[in-house]
Amino acid sequence: MLKLSLLLGTAAALADVAGAFVLVKAEGVQRYLRYFVALGAGFLMATSVLEMLPESLKLDAQFGSGLAPVLVMLGYCAVHFLEHTINAHFHFGKETHHHEFLSTHTSYSVLGGLAVHALFDGVAIGSGFAISNALGWLIFLAIFLHKAPEGFTMASIMLASGRSRRTALFSAVALAAATLVGVLVIGLAPGMVRYGLPVSAGVALYVAATDLVPEVNREPGIRMALVFFAGVAGFLLLRMMLPSV
Numbered sequence: 001m002l003k004l005s006l007l008l009g010t011a012a013a014l015a016d017v018a019g020a021f022v023l024v025k026a027e028g029v030q031r032y033l034r035y036f037v038a039l040g041a042g043f044l045m046a047t048s049v050l051e052m053l054p055e056s057l058k059l060d061a062q063f064g065s066g067l068a069p070v071l072v073m074l075g076y077c078a079v080h081f082l083e084h085t086i087n088a089h090f091h092f093g094k095e096t097h098h099h100e101f102l103s104t105h106t107s108y109s110v111l112g113g114l115a116v117h118a119l120f121d122g123v124a125i126g127s128g129f130a131i132s133n134a135l136g137w138l139i140f141l142a143i144f145l146h147k148a149p150e151g152f153t154m155a156s157i158m159l160a161s162g163r164s165r166r167t168a169l170f171s172a173v174a175l176a177a178a179t180l181v182g183v184l185v186i187g188l189a190p191g192m193v194r195y196g197l198p199v200s201a202g203v204a205l206y207v208a209a210t211d212l213v214p215e216v217n218r219e220p221g222i223r224m225a226l227v228f229f230a231g232v233a234g235f236l237l238l239r240m241m242l243p244s245v
Contacts, residue, residue: 019151020172040145042231075202122182
């Protein structure tokens, strides 16, 4: 189980680097990242609400601690705190407000905040596979879909603050490393899953509802909304196909 979660955690981590590479080396591809944002928003929203939250409550009932709802809220509030104190003016996508990121300290503060988010991406993947293959695969796919836009965003912020393209790429590598650390935390201490899953459920819910969905809503017309719903439908289809994997 640890090998599989590490393998897929590595794939998710590499998506961070791929997103940064698109900005640094292959800018013509970046217009397609918005579709990943919309698809990932729907898939992640469905995964957090329909799988991660129920499984967190089920685990909580087994241990009788009553902490799961508190931990979900803690995860949600922790990311909200980071994004509205440390990560000023953060949003997914290419950063065009260069005046917001002129300070080196600000850009590295954003990196620190996103690294915490990436850490819990890894915790979510590890926690999913600690419970079942089906849950692990669903969480992996939900996280994988928003990883490339995350790496793209981080690299964009570094460039907006005057950092080099090399630094921009290595900032995404740092996010990738944080993701793998999160997978290893649960893989080496599986007993932590009863805490890791609900906290990462809160983080996933925040990212889907507060980071990704507003980016979808910024796009005019119905196309991005349909891609969002396709993400939800894709989750439901996979969930029916993987009932006992």
